[in-house]
Amino acid sequence: METGTVRFIERDGGLAPGAGAPPPTAELLAGYRAMVLARRLNEQAGALVRQGRLAVYPSSRGQEACQVAAVSVLEARDWLFPTYRDAAAIAARGVDPVEVLTMLRGDRHCGYDPVAHRVAPQATPLATQLPHAVGVGHAARLKGEDTVVMALCGDGATSEGDFHEACNFAAVFAAPVVFLVQNNKYAISVPLARQSVAPSLAAKAVGYGMPGVRVDGNDLAALTVVLGEAVRRAREGGGPTLVEADTYRVEAHTNADDASRYRDDDEVAEWVRRDPLLRLRAHLLAEGALTDALEAECAAAAEELAARVRDGMNRERAADPDEMFAHVYATPTAQLVEQRAGLRAELELEGS
Amino acid sequence: METGTVRFIERDGGLAPGAGAPPPTAELLAGYRAMVLARRLNEQAGALVRQGRLAVYPSSRGQEACQVAAVSVLEARDWLFPTYRDAAAIAARGVDPVEVLTMLRGDRHCGYDPVAHRVAPQATPLATQLPHAVGVGHAARLKGEDTVVMALCGDGATSEGDFHEACNFAAVFAAPVVFLVQNNKYAISVPLARQSVAPSLAAKAVGYGMPGVRVDGNDLAALTVVLGEAVRRAREGGGPTLVEADTYRVEAHTNADDASRYRDDDEVAEWVRRDPLLRLRAHLLAEGALTDALEAECAAAAEELAARVRDGMNRERAADPDEMFAHVYATPTAQLVEQRAGLRAELELEGS
Amino acid sequence: MTGARKRTMAQAINDALRDAMDADGTVVVFGEDVGPLGGVFRVTDGLTRDFGEQRCFDTPLAESGIVGLAVGMAINGLRPVVEMQFDAFAYPAFEQVVSHVAKFANRTRGRVRLPLVIRIPYAGGIGGVEHHCDSSEAYYAHTPGLTVVTPATNADAYGLLRAAIELPDPVVFLEPKKHYFHTEEVDSAVAVPPIGRAVVRRAGRDATLIAYGPSVAVALSAAEQAATEGRDLGVVDLRSIVPFDDETVCAEVRRTGRAVVVAEAPGFASVAAEVVARVTERCFHHLEAPVRRVTGFDVPYPPPKLEKHYLPGVDRVLDAVDELQWDAA
Amino acid sequence: MTGARKRTMAQAINDALRDAMDADGTVVVFGEDVGPLGGVFRVTDGLTRDFGEQRCFDTPLAESGIVGLAVGMAINGLRPVVEMQFDAFAYPAFEQVVSHVAKFANRTRGRVRLPLVIRIPYAGGIGGVEHHCDSSEAYYAHTPGLTVVTPATNADAYGLLRAAIELPDPVVFLEPKKHYFHTEEVDSAVAVPPIGRAVVRRAGRDATLIAYGPSVAVALSAAEQAATEGRDLGVVDLRSIVPFDDETVCAEVRRTGRAVVVAEAPGFASVAAEVVARVTERCFHHLEAPVRRVTGFDVPYPPPKLEKHYLPGVDRVLDAVDELQWDAA
Ligand SMILES: Cc1ncc(C[n+]2csc(CCOP(=O)(O)OP(=O)(O)O)c2C)c(N)n1
């Protein structure tokens, strides 16, 4: 068990002493750009909620380094298993953010094609996606494919039985899965101290016999290295890794939440100072890698993304009642055919 | 985390070097006597199965040291949460073994009064009793009582989500619970290696932030010390402990099982040589504590127990069909009253 | 607290918890976010502040653990009232509910009864994303040993919860979440209705609508609209699914000779199916037409934009009433 | 394997697994003790030996994990067939079954179908201790998205399981464990019956017994005994609970005008209730008497010594038939 927290870049942008070389600057620049987009997506989605275009949005503000790194270490053939909070990661994977957000607008349970993108539907029932991730990985191994699966969950989700069963299955089967716990310190209102009294969440890895690593979740460089290493091990048959990212949920759980009931502004302010974007920006500026032109390009790309999202969210999609019956079974049962016919008749009457 | 395995008495009966003083000889003698009874109960129950008086019996042969120590460290006000395999522990707690076995004879779901003995019904759905144990302990703390709860489960059960949730709840609430995992190396046919690749099951404690101890499960002295210490800590408000007892299921899972399908006789023979009774006997003989008179008394008590069990099991208890309806609700619903009346009418007709 | 006051259903339930905690020191409340936050629906608002962390507390995020903890605490003399955050998030606790909560008294021959309450916000109509709108009552109602209660009014929410907490047996208490923020007059001084009794919300001559929980309001609206069209429909609110009040239900149906069951859950092997079956078994020769049911379709609860098509609404109920073979009358 | 052979139900299921694994390299079998031991009922006997550890393997002891693993493997192109060791030990997997297995195709709009089978030995009559004899079909049948199948004969056990494995949708395959060791003639060359079709096991003029799984044998015995008393009873075996074969069932009931549903599970909000409700809805004016049901009582499955009183037996079925208002006829 790794008991320290892996960090490459300090809060002021300087290199952490003794941490080794960070990833190549080009990679960090790409990561920075992706984080700018992720941040913009979080902001735009929040604005859409305030405007009533989106019902709800669980923001990953403050967690953008995790969102970006989780995806940047994957190959196209790999799979991502995200939660409701990981819209930015899914977008970073290349899924149209408009499609991602249609779930939260209320159009569809899942707005994108999971198979085309190798991104599972966003999981709401906590930790239930983790055994699926293990299944995808184990199936890949049985089929002789070197696919890796990145499985995301929160600190709260580690308390669920499914977390335990998934980690244990993965370890026993040496499945190619990386479990990334975004420890953002809260499960809605419940603080980490009420979730676990273990020395760390990464320490849980010991009980499964897999490597556990705690990493600064606001340090894109450290995340990239740690997750990259875990992915490499998984791909080579070395089995799963549990990675705990030490980060923070800067906004309320969702817009429907009232965080003032359970935490201080001071605490939030302290974490805002540890912002993953600011940190990497300071580093890249100090390195002389981040030019004004690049910054401008990032900003423009972010605005383009925001505009596309606004546009997509403002364009209503007609909801088709037949959809309710179309996919429950490959071939609708006689009962569903009858029920669909009944609804159609009703709607025709109303329409007439 | 304790990585070694605690042992006080070696397989040959000698003291383990550096282990410290074993419990007082009087305690060990009492433990030996209890183990002789436990062994006799296992044997008698097995015989009753062969004679068709008992439907099934999951024997704890080879695990008698665990069965006895788990109970000997408890006060009368403490609670025991046993599984289907822990009949001998329940009997050691003072419950009439005839009452214990009525479940396996098919008379009742639970033959004894859990409240009178502070022994929960034997749990069949694996690991589900562990959260109950935590609840009993947590309630005791809320009520200001210093009750301790001893919760038993097997190695296989540690893979269940409920094991995880219970351990975590206990640690977070610092509940006065001792989790004793009898690692008897098999879950029916599934060997430990397919259950966990952790360095030990005790290592799982790390992930919950509680002490974890691995103890030689065939060494009554070591078990008594380790469990006694865990009980003391729990009673004093120090929270839960996870104890893994390294032991072995000498017989098949139950009489219905065919162990030859999944393990070698050699393996069994090796563990028979580590028999917990023989070991303690050798020790007590070497100490000069176990006299012929005492051995004779143990043997006589064991025969008396066996005779009582045989007698009780040979005396049929009339099954009362009304029982089905009597306890489902404190006051039977109108529906149950109606259903009971229907059955009574049927039986009267048959009888007439 | 006594005297009639304007209360939302969430407040009425909060009142019931407070009054129960005041009246009985063994009542404890716990679950996810029920402490300082007061629950995601604010049902437990202020309980930790007013009763202390010992009486109302947050647990780790694990529903099986929560229900299992409640079982143990009930074994040891307390009266736990636990909250499952949403209907579908009670499923992880299913084994504990079915194999232990429901069976403990029976397997211990009455020696260990579990006086605990599992509160579950359930059903739809709130535009929730998937897994937040399940009507899960059938799973519990089918399980012997559970008492299954669901209020349709804020007064009942108060009274039935008080009764549920006092019951020596475990209760699954299903709260129609679309009512949480509706305000009604609640008089907590009014006697608590006994669990197991249905109530005739509206007398009617022509046909009987049988509903529970969130569907009672739909049935009442349908009856009102039918009245303007000259048809006099009665409405029975089951209140308690288990035990079932055959007497009240059958008395109404025998009187009218026609009945429609209204419920949100998918119809197949549902509580609505049970009502059709038992009413038919008991009232066959009084029936002018087969008892009909208007339920959710046999599909997973749809995304928000489609829920209006899924939910049994007034029109669908009135259509079913129209089909009760009136020509024959 | 072709040609008629004497097979127990356990062997017939083993044959089906083997033939499916032979026919389709993506079929994998896993669960608790299904490997070297061959399952506690020996249903998977020899599969690991003959197909290798990759195709049939033991998992850690965790049912939610097993079903969750199956979901993931199905997402990734395999066809998992998992075994739950006993009915009540499938409950820990309930959330996975209801929130994922049942809903995945729907929530992904058909993009991700889960062609997996969950085999569950179920129901009683074997003298099992508590938690080993639950009839849990209603929980699954009520859940939209699941196909729920249960064989009553060894030939159907073979054929329906082959069909279940081939289906693109998830199937809960309920095996009446009391039949495991009964021997019957099975011809695996005979065409696999399509899932969703009931079968008339015995034609009858006077009344129709509707049953499934372990109750079909009871219904057939009852019909035989009734015949000796001059009453001609038909027996319909549902085979598939979901989808439900209204056509076959209703055709029989319309012909006879009388029906009794026989099922082991507690009756309340059960599959039997559904059958009563839907048959009544569809056949009302053909009925001479209300459709009756003979089911388990609404109590937890009793200890072995009492199960003979719990289980719906021939006498209870015949009593119900007697009550079908023959005087009126
Ligand atoms: C099984 C289950 N129980 C409860 C919930 C309700 N719920 C949604 S998010 C949440 C908190 C999750 O916290 P964490 O895992 O830390 O993730 P975060 O939201 O902080 O990213 C809860 C309790 C749920 N979705 N699923």
Ligand SMILES: Cc1ncc(C[n+]2csc(CCOP(=O)(O)OP(=O)(O)O)c2C)c(N)n1
């Ligand atoms: C939830 C659940 N799943 C499956 C079973 C069936 N089963 C009974 S005992 C057993 C093996 C348990 O192994 P372990 O926990 O090591 O205890 P042991 O029998 O070795 O004492 C299994 C799989 C069960 N009782 N409960």
Ligand SMILES: [Mg+2]
């Ligand atoms: Mg969190």
Ligand SMILES: [Mg+2]
């Ligand atoms: Mg074991």
